[in-house]
Amino acid sequence: MNYTLNQLQIFVKVAQTKSITKASEELNLTQPAVSIQIKNFQSQFELPLIEIVGKKVYLTDFGKEIALSAEEIIEQVYAINNKMKAFKGQLFGRLKISVVSTGKYVIPYFLTDFLKENQGVELSMEVSNKEKVFENLKKNEVDFSLVSLPIEGHNYEYLELLSNELYLVGKPEILDQNPKKNAKLLASNLPMIYRELGSGTRKIMESYLQHQEIHVEKKIELMSNEAVKQAVLAGLGYSIMPIIGIKNELQNGSLVIIPQMGLPITTQWTLVWNHGKKHSAVAKAYLQFVLENKNQIIKKYFT
Known part of the structure; x- marks a missing residue:
């Protein structure tokens, strides 16, 4: 076996999106580049990892197992990198946000300065419709969600932005x-x-x-x-x-x-998270950043 971390990351993204096209868009790669890496990765296994029907990708049972293992390997690599940053006194880790599609016009302005100040923080952001964003929140897969309509129930905490x-x-x-x-x-x-x-x-x-x-x-x-x-x-x-x-x-x-x-x-554009959620150090720092800088950001970009 001689697969690379890059191949693992590409395979995981294809497994998540179930599409070569979507994976290439999210990874900022061309479709041929993704296809080649998937082909090279597949060549190292005797059993098929995926099946392509039309333009949709389906994981085989073996492929599902490999995808889970690949995710664990990637998380461990992140953990190693984060430990190095911790010794250097930096804030490190991943900030996970899901955003309704029109929220892409809002959330970047509430992220830019935070990410500039904290070079050790990686951003994972999914842009989708309200139903998918709510699903991410309900499954506790993200730190925060940005929505423009209230989410029903008392299981959430809110911070209105604008x-x-x-x-x-x-x-x-x-x-x-x-x-x-x-x-x-x-x-x-x-x-x-x-x-x-x-x-x-x-x-x-x-x-x-x-x-x-x-x-x-x-x-x-x-x-x-x-x-x-x-x-x-x-x-x-x-x-x-x-x-x-x-x-x-x-x-x-x-x-x-x-x-x-x-x-x-x-x-109202509102930042939402699960009630009682135990935020990571990165999520806590981001929430504090938004609380302290919200008014300045609104004044600078949205008045």
């Missing part, structure tokens, strides 16, 4: 900005572009439309906030979107806010 405002937006040349125009008429002219089921933004949209008694006949469903934005920019339809992700487009005039009764909808 407000999240959602508006109806579209292209200026195809959407009437008259504030008296009825949203029901808009809904009959162009498709409403939705996020996928499980998205917090979609939940907000559906709640608003139901409350305003607006029936949407034409719908388009897309899997990310960025995809929705590009579809609106292309003139495919309009959508209710968090303003934080479209600031540049509003400033340059490629998108406009369409005034509507009941909008904007305001929620």
Whole structure:
């Protein structure tokens, strides 16, 4: 056996994502590079590790065992590196955060200075929809989650970061900005572009439309906030979107806010963690950093 740590890390990522494409994106590698490393890793075993059906990767029973062992080896390597850093008096370890997709416009500003000040801290961040983020939190797989909608129950602790405002937006040349125009008429002219089921933004949209008694006949469903934005920019339809992700487009005039009764909808970007969670030294330090610097970060980047 002559496999490398790099091959182990790539195999674990493929096992986690069940996709060569997704693994390459998360590892910032090309798909051919990932495929080659997986092929080289596989060549060292007589039994198959994976099966590829279509574009989806399935682990064999043997592959599942190897993936578990590989994760343990990687954790041990991290532990060795962290012990060295501890002797040098540095804060070390991994900060694990799950973020709803539109939260990617928020969380980097609350991480940058902390990571610069603590070079021994590694960041593991998963960006997904609200359902997946809640699943990560429920399984205690992360230190913190960033959400824009409250999570039901009393098993969580919260730290509010800043407000999240959602508006109806579209292209200026195809959407009437008259504030008296009825949203029901808009809904009959162009498709409403939705996020996928499980998205917090979609939940907000559906709640608003139901409350305003607006029936949407034409719908388009897309899997990310960025995809929705590009579809609106292309003139495919309009959508209710968090303003934080479209600031540049509003400033340059490629998108406009369409005034509507009941909008904007305001929620809160909130850092959430399990009640009574025993935070690692890194997680404790990060929480303290956010408490101490939240107002300065908001003032600098979000006012």
